[in-house]
Amino acid sequence: MKKKLSFFIFASIAAILILGYVFLEKKIYAESAAIFLFLLSIIQVFALQYFLKNHLKNDVIKSNLKLRVDDLKEKLEAAEDLANHKSIYLANMSYEVRTPLNTVLGMLNMLKQTDLDSDQTAQVEIAEYSSKHLLQLVNMVTDNAEVDEGHLNLELKTVDLKADLSKLFKVFEYQSWEKGLEFNFKFISEEKGRFLVLCDSTRIQQVLINLINNAIKFTNSGKISIIVDQSIGIDDDQIITFYIKDTGIGMKPENAKRIFKNNDIAFMNSITKDYRGAGMGLLISHKLVEIMGGELKLESKENEGSTFYFSLQLKKTFNIKADKDIQKPILSDKFSVLVAEDNRMNQKVIKFLLERQGADCTFAKNGLEAVNLYKILDFDMIFMDIYMPDMDGYEATKFIKETDKYLKTKTPIIGVSASAFNNDIEKAKLAGIDDFLSKPIDVEKLKNLLVKFSKLKTPTKN
Numbered sequence: 121m122k123k124k125l126s127f128f129i130f131a132s133i134a135a136i137l138i139l140g141y142v143f144l145e146k147k148i149y150a151e152s153a154a155i156f157l158f159l160l161s162i163i164q165v166f167a168l169q170y171f172l173k174n175h176l177k178n179d180v181i182k183s184n185l186k187l188r189v190d191d192l193k194e195k196l197e198a199a200e201d202l203a204n205h206k207s208i209y210l211a212n213m214s215y216e217v218r219t220p221l222n223t224v225l226g227m228l229n230m231l232k233q234t235d236l237d238s239d240q241t242a243q244v245e246i247a248e249y250s251s252k253h254l255l256q257l258v259n260m261v262t263d264n265a266e267v268d269e270g271h272l273n274l275e276l277k278t279v280d281l282k283a284d285l286s287k288l289f290k291v292f293e294y295q296s297w298e299k300g301l302e303f304n305f306k307f308i309s310e311e312k313g314r315f316l317v318l319c320d321s322t323r324i325q326q327v328l329i330n331l332i333n334n335a336i337k338f339t340n341s342g343k344i345s346i347i348v349d350q351s352i353g354i355d356d357d358q359i360i361t362f363y364i365k366d367t368g369i370g371m372k373p374e375n376a377k378r379i380f381k382n383n384d385i386a387f388m389n390s391i392t393k394d395y396r397g398a399g400m401g402l403l404i405s406h407k408l409v410e411i412m413g414g415e416l417k418l419e420s421k422e423n424e425g426s427t428f429y430f431s432l433q434l435k436k437t438f439n440i441k442a443d444k445d446i447q448k449p450i451l452s453d454k455f456s457v458l459v460a461e462d463n464r465m466n467q468k469v470i471k472f473l474l475e476r477q478g479a480d481c482t483f484a485k486n487g488l489e490a491v492n493l494y495k496i497l498d499f500d501m502i503f504m505d506i507y508m509p510d511m512d513g514y515e516a517t518k519f520i521k522e523t524d525k526y527l528k529t530k531t532p533i534i535g536v537s538a539s540a541f542n543n544d545i546e547k548a549k550l551a552g553i554d555d556f557l558s559k560p561i562d563v564e565k566l567k568n569l570l571v572k573f574s575k576l577k578t579p580t581k582n
Contacts, residue, residue, distance in 0.1 A: 132164055217258050224251050252291050272411065274320040278437045281360070282307050282348070284321050285328070289346055292332050299336060302343035308560060309350040317358055317434040320412065324432070327408050327416075328362065330401040331428050335366040342367025342425070349560035352469045353436070359469055361431040361560055363538065368425050376420040377507070380406045415463055419507060419538050427538045429559065431465035449478035450567045451574055455500040456480050460490035460516060461536070462508045466559075470503065470536075473561060477570055487516030494520050499531055501573055504553065506537040506544065514551040521552045532573035536561075 136157070228248045236244065289305040296303035328346075335344050345365040352359040371379075379402065409416040409430045420426035457479045461467050471481050482497065484490035488511040490504065502520070506513040517533050520526055535553040537544060545556050555569055 132160065135160060217254075221251055221255050221258070225255070246294065250294065272408075274323060274412065276318050276320055278316050279319055279321040280316055281319065281321065281324075282309075282350075284325070285348060288325055288328065289332075292336065292344070296336055296344055299339075300341070301336065301339055304343065305346035305348070307348045307350060315358070316437045317360070318437050319432070319434045323408055323412060324362075327405045327430070328364070330405045331364045334401060335364055335368065335426070335428075338426070339366045339368030347560055351560075351563070352472050354433075354468065354472055356436050357433050358436050359431055359433050359465060359472070361429060361465075361469065363427060363429045363560060365427045366425050370420045370422045370425050372422050373420065376418050376426070379418060380416065414465055417463065417507075417538070421543060424543070429538045431463070431469065433465060433468070449476065450570055451478050454478055454480050455574060456482070456498060458482050458484065458490060458493060458497070458499040458502045460484045460487060460503065460508065460513065461505045462486055466505075470561065473563065473566060474503075477567065487511030487513060487519075490516050491519045494531075495523060495525065498529075501570070502531055502533045503536050503557070504533055506535055506548070513553070514547060517551045517553055534569055534573070 225248065228244055228251065231244050232241070232248075285307075286305075289303075293303045293305075332344065332346065343366075345363070347361075347363040347365075349361040349363070350358060352361075405428075406416045409432075412432055414430045414432045416428065416430045418426060418428050455478065457474055459467065459470055459474070459481050461470060461483065462485050467483050471483075474481050482493060482499070484493050486508045487504075490502070491511070494502070504513040504517055508516075511519075513535060517535075520531075520533065532554045533552065535544075535548040535556045536559065537556070538559040548556055554573065557565065557569060
């Protein structure tokens with residue numbers, strides 16, 4: 121605006137000087153010069169009015185913006201004060217609730233040591249598990265607030281994870297029964313001996329409490345299934361995968377894909393609007409799993425249920441007993457396998473399982489990469505994860521089957537997914553997928569698929 125005003129003034133002065141020169145040279149009459157000056161004066165008046173009006177408008181806008189900024193600063197300070205008060209309130213509430221709860225649990229434990237009949241023992245046990253459940257809810261709220269504020273340090277300890285988690289799952293078993301739901305949990309392990317792992321058991325339990333609470337909350341009928349797969353050991357490490365499955369309300373696949381992408385609490389609350397408290401718990405769990413070196417993933421089908429799962433690579437510690445049985449590969453010769461899987465931890469799991477059967481694995485992190493690798497390399501078999509970024513397993517299978525190479529080789533394609541919903545299996549068949557393998561991967565089913573689709577011979581038994 122200042123540049124325009126300066127240019128206008130300069131142009132007016134130039135016009136007056138030119139007019140004066142022309143008049144002095146007697147090239148125009150005095151009347152004509154006067155008319156020109158009169159018109160120029162009118163133009164200048166309107167122009168100055170326009171510039172002054174805009175200048176005043178800009179001053180008003182600046183003043184309003186300053187007032188708005190000051191108001192936002194005050195609101196931000198008020199929000200920070202409120203957050204601090206909430207944090208103090210949560211800490212006090214946690215202390216006030218935990219103190220009597222610990223007393224109740226202590227008294228119940230003492231009561232269990234006395235002579236009770238079978239009915240009294242059952243009643244005390246139910247009271248104990250209900251008290252533990254209430255204590256876990258208090259811990260969940262305070263722990264979630266701690267993570268949300270960024271105050272988090274992992275405390276690695278030697279843990280018997282199976283023993284710790286069995287106690288936790290028992291509490292949820294009673295909670296599920298109260299709602300009329302079936303609840304089951306199992307631990308899958310190939311180790312015959314008992315081993316311990318180095319981990320932050322409290323944080324793992326925090327994630328599981330969030331996820332299982334949500335599973336029970338969003339399931340009105342059917343069952344909740346928990347699977348802890350401890351069957352994959354690599355040298356001194358143990359890959360442990362946790363699956364939390366429910367038959368609840370589920371969600372649309374497009375919502376499931378975006379739920380962790382933007383850390384958007386408003387979006388999470390919008391898709392779970394009839395249930396309170398789900399959004400923050402899921403975000404906290406996602407953040408915790410990421411800090412522990414894993415990735416929380418979700419597969420869901422609307423009105424059929426959801427499956428949350430994540431893998432952690434933990435160090436084995438004392439009391440490890442190696443399995444002395446040497447397992448021979450199911451196929452006698454090496455065979456080449458393309459594995460399309462976007463999760464690195466899941467890559468390690470399936471790599472371990474396939475290499476034990478003599479496979480030579482090549483990995484693709486998405487469907488597009490799988491298609492490109494298939495075009496330039498030869499594979500005896502393809503394991504295709506269904507849900508991947510950029511291009512999913514259905515689309516990748518379609519593109520592979522349209523290649524000239526596939527028309528000649530007919531390479532078997534096995535779909536892999538954490539949730540084998542009927543709709544997924546039907547969709548896989550329509551996409552041309554030859555068979556389906558659900559996670560956690562059943563070793564015997566994997567062997568059967570390798571035998572079924574491989575052209576190589578199995579080793580002869582002695």
